[in-house]
Amino acid sequence: MGLLTFVALGGGAVAGVVGAPFVLGAVGFTSAGIAAGSYAAGMMSAAAVANGGGVVAGSTVAVLQAVGAAGLSGTATAVVTGTGAAVGTAVGWLAAIII
Incomplete structure (x- = not known):
């Protein structure tokens, strides 16, 4: 791997971590609750139907809403930044291959 590949991997990881709060807000996980008609509302509805009417504490929807x-703190930081870094790193790796 060349220098460009490492730069792309690092940039993708940083973008995934820094961008996580913005992406969560954009899909409907807001400080005021889940936005009506959003992607997050669809996730919450599907989770509730699958669990007999409620969203299970600790589920993906519950953690993302928290x-x-x-904001990002404690366990939520580990979950979101770990996922964001993995996705960002994968995007950076793909970008490095294309370049």
Whole structure:
């Protein structure tokens, strides 16, 4: 791997971590709750139907809403930044291949 590949990987990882709060807000996980008609509302509806009417504490929807409402901290930081870094790194790797 060349220098450009490492730069692309690092840039993708940083973009994934820094961009996580913005992406969560954009899909509907806001500080005021889940936005009506958003992608997050669809996720919450599907989770509730699958679990007999409620969203299970600790589920993906519950964790993402907690992060959207309170910001990134503690366990939520580890979950979101780990996922964001993995996705960002993958995007950076793909960009390096294309370049």
